[in-house]
Amino acid sequence: MRPYAGIPHSDRPGLFIEENVALLRRFAYLEERLCYLQCAHFSGTAILELKHALARHAWEDGQHADALRRRIVTMRTSRRTLEQCPDPALAALLDEAERAADSVELLAGVHGVIKPALLAAYRWHLETTNPVADFPTARELEIVVREEAHQLAWAAEAIAELAGEAAAAAAGAVATAAGGLVATHVTSSEPLARTEIDALPGAAQGGPPVGRPLTPEAGAPQRALQWQAHLRTFLAAAGGISGREPTAQPEAARSVERFRISRHPRRDPRFTINFNFNEPGDPQAQTIEEKLIFMMRGRLNELAATENPASAVYELSQQAEGLPWEGLLELVRHMWDEARHSMLGQAVISSLGRDIREWPLRIGPGYSYLSVGALERYAHLGLNVEQGSMRYPPGKRQEYEWCRDVAGNRLAAMYQDYDWSDETYHTQIARRWVSAALAAGAVGEEQPDEAAAGWAKLREYAQGAGQRMSGNTQAIAGAWQARRARGETLGPGDPLPTGAGGATEIVDEYRQDPELTLTREQVEADLRHAE
Secondary structure (H helix, E strand, O other), X not given: OOOHHHOOOOOOOOOOHHHHHXXXXXXXXXHHHXXXXXXXXXXXXXXXXXXXXXXXXXXXXXXXXXXXXXXHOOOOOOHHHHHOOOOHHHHHHHHHHHOOOOHXXXXXXXXXXXXXXXXXXXXXXXXXXXXXXXXXXXXXHHHHHHHHHHHHHHHHHHHHHHHOHHXXXXXXXXXXXXXXXXXXXXXXXXXXXXXXXXXXXXXXOOOOOOOOOOOOOXXXXXXXXXXXXXXXXXXXXXXXXXXXXXXXXXXXXXXXXXXXXXXXOOOOOOOOEEOOOOOOOOOOOOOHHHHHHHHHHHHHOOHHHHHHHHHHHHHHHOOOOOOOHHHHHHHHHHHHHHHHHHHHHHHHHHHOOOOHHHOOEEOHHHHHHOOOOHHHHHHHHHHHHHHHOOOOOOXXXXXXXXXXXXXXXXXXXXXXXXXXXXXXXXXXXXXXXHHHHHHHOOOOOOOOOHHHHOHHHHHHHHHHHHHHHHHHHHHHHHHHHHHHHHOOOOOOOOOOOOOOOHHHOOOHHHHHOOOOOOOHHHHHHHHOOEO
16 A cells, blocks of 8 residues: 555655745746736737637636635735735736737747746746645646646647747747646656546647638747747846746836726737627528527627626726735636637537638627726626626526527537526626625725615616716717718827717726727728628
């Protein structure tokens, strides 16, 4: 019978608590910031596969951060310590990575520099700590390593498509090296069979691609390599992920201004783009299959519903009186659910032998959500839109029953069953955390009284947000329609329209910040792909 409950390396000297906690605090901080960073870039990312992957990776990174945080507080460490940055140089690294100019730099930096170094640090930690004394840490890190390795395996291919093989080398090499660690558990002397590894969540890369593999744009490989070299100077300034390596002076930061998320939601240029704010009806949708495709197009277009909590997570994480970590983590869960709903639409349409590019991607709701503040947009989604879909009939239950009983499509029915379940939980998330944010004064408006936690007060707040969004939507849509009807040529420098005031006035940040202002040039780029 094997001793030590089958755990190997019981005689390893390992790490003492103080050193271990110091390293885990750095890991947790990096995972939390990477979660926020990927949320921040979601709305400004166009490529469909990358949007879906950012949502998954942000959720997984949030789970990693949460597991590490829960472990740290069991090791003679105050919970207050978790709210402090362990090293200003690490903060500078993440601040700089946030300023990626586009998807090429985003992937090349996060998945080509930071995550490979982080995964290498995890491997060192697992190979150094004593797996008997520090079993809880080793167990959590094995899960983290497995998921991070899958992320980098996916990213290596994505970076190669966008920025060339050279920029993808680091992600691919570290993911491959991590595979050996996954295959032999640190907390078990039993090797993991190859079939078990293939069965791990996220191991499969199946499903038909959206189109042909992308090819790097002119200059993209050079830009990616330059950005990677730039970020490595910030990583070196922090002494590496662990802080144990020699430090060096970083290059000049790209910007000292506070990072702002894009208020210009992007859609994949391989699709046409629909500027309508509601999914247009299909007069020809008469057959069961046509009606099913129309429903699944609605799921595919839940990109704006993903952009909503993604942007809210980032903005609320930057507010001194925003949501606590536990609330932000639940909003990240909401974001990933919506991305999965988009994927389920893609999966059902593809299973019917149809190309999802036959139909446009909607962009209008993304503009509408981003025209109001973070808490307002989230309250509208959770307490107006998704709470409304709980009514029966019609609602989510009827969609599930129609797929099951009328369409007779098991895949669609199964997906709609989970969609219904997810959105039921989303209404609970929204009630819990919008109420908490209002009570804590996380919005710069008049403070509610003690009844803020009540459903009536929440509905009042959500309905007010919905009215503001409706006014903004009318202003944006009206300007687009008028210009297109007049055949006007859009030129650079023209900001988004705003109303005369009141409910139709777009938030000040949206109107006045030149970095966030939507220009005619940007709209024109999308109109070229419009129906």
